[in-house]
Amino acid sequence: MTTRIDKTFARLRAANQSGFVAYIMGGDPSHAASLELMKALPDAGVDIIELGMPFTDPAADGPVIELAGLRALKSGTTVRSVLDMATDFRKDNDDTPIILMGYANPIHHMGYAEFAAAAKDSGVDGAIIVDLPPEEDGELRAAFDQHDLALIRLATPTTDDARLPTVVAGTKGFVYYVSVAGITGAAKGENAAISDAVNRIRTASGLPVVVGFGIKTPEQSAQVAAHADAVVVGSAIVEAFHKNGKDAALALVKNLSAAAQVNRP
């Protein structure tokens, strides 16, 4: 079966374009408001949606995503309510991949098998679980394989040649390259280093490589798109939505996605 992720990257390849991935926090500031933003993302040029599942202790995130998560928790957000957003989104959209992003404990508490089944039911395509490195994700990966869901792995500037095979073994969908050794919302990595890393990971994995962390402006989006199969922006969108509302966030998304989706050289 060809997945939504595969179809998306095939379409981008055919158009000789990089894609654009937008991260939003599920339930921030409310279920309804974040769902409304989510539904508007594809028309603003978003090829893949990363949907954040909030956690009280997001040790890999900077203050923007952490505070968004705390607002979401305050509004009553749970793993189930984030999955409900996906279900709702799928009523009008069967093309845009949805990748859940979050931390292990809430889904460990739910049970990995139950989480995988519920994610599939709600029309989700995959997940990134930040604190499940390859050494610890076997149980969740097995559950995801049963439902043909992609468990996306992260590669980072500290992932050297010795470690890369471990990171790409058994990975599906795409690989997410974290372009800076740091937390979300940090400064962007160097373009030359990004280019080298993307080539290395693409060769090792045979999969598309998306690049995120530290990308905030259309200029940076365009720079990274020259090397990556897709560009990910999170904190800047979350911040714009929080401070200035939906229209401002979507205007930013349009600029970022247009910059990413220029034809490749």
Add this chain to the structure above:
Amino acid sequence: MTNYPDENGRFGSFGGRYVAETLMPPILALESAYKEARKDPSFWAEFDNFAQHYVGRPSPLYFAERLTEYGKGAKIYLKREDLNHTGAHKINNVLGQLLLAKRMGKKRIIAETGAGQHGVATATMAARLGMDCIVFMGAVDIERQKPNVFRMKLLGAEVRSVTSGTSTLKDAMNDALRDWVTHASETFYCIGTVAGPAPYPEMVREFQSIIGREAKAQILKAENRLPDAVVACIGGGSNAMGIFHEFIEDKNVRLIGVEAAGRGVDTDEHAASLTGGAPGILHGNRTYLLQDEHGQINDAHSISAGLDYPGIGPEHSYLHEIGRAEYVSCTDNEAVNAFQLCTKLEGIIPALESAHALPRTLDLAKELGGDGLIIMNMSGRGDKDVNTIAGLMGVEI
């Protein structure tokens, strides 16, 4: 001795390495440096030299005659970790880790702290070894542990106030992890307890196990037999693991850990992860955690900043599940009363953390009767808590 953790850092189903990919290479590098160092006699020679001449080891095993009289039962001995340089057991672990950092060529040391004892110990060793030191501390803890904050600054450390989440120990650990992820190549993260990703639980246990090795030799010399029980307070559980480890294979020695029950384990305000929590994943390891029905971490509460943590070291979770150790709890009020009792009867001002172990030690003394023999780990001294106690007594100082 014990043959766990396994090569994946597992104690049964607990432990592991649940960290972001960015931290995996530094953690694996740390593990391999640790494994080399522990086989190197020169590493241990330096450790022993500092332990003896700088920390002041061995710490005495002291027969607490008046507490024993008061308890009307078993003989109570106190393992006097409160007499160590910097006033607690924390320095044993820091000594080992910073000697390892030196070996690895890392000169930037970061640490999290709750009560400030681990922060002070880290700042102390960093000063002695000429290293930069940054201590992450919750804003709430900074307020209730002012003397320790000032000590750290005097020692040349930078104390970073953490205002995220609940502004306590767990948030300090989040921020330390965030710093480590950002500065991994030049930074050594000196974790203060037997928790976190592998190899920390095993490594911290090894550096703290000097407590139990000394205590065993000392009790054999004093009483010519092993104790019936060893009792220690538990936040993350490093002083407990340090004194338990040597006795794990001595099946007749009961190992008793005392968690902080705060305002009561039947309330929402306690820090008793084993008594009131469930297995989960936080700060790099799978272990018992205080959490809600959606897997979100609950705030811990204890009058003692050093026990105010919603998790516990993974080996304790394992010892709990296999039944090798018993875990009980002690409320804020009981600990405060025990603090005053110990001070008046023995002339020893215990850390509020350590005071948690005393009520259960006295219960056990009664249970065991006059032939019984107990070692309680007096993990730290209470000078830092004098302000808290004065406040509770309504005394201005």
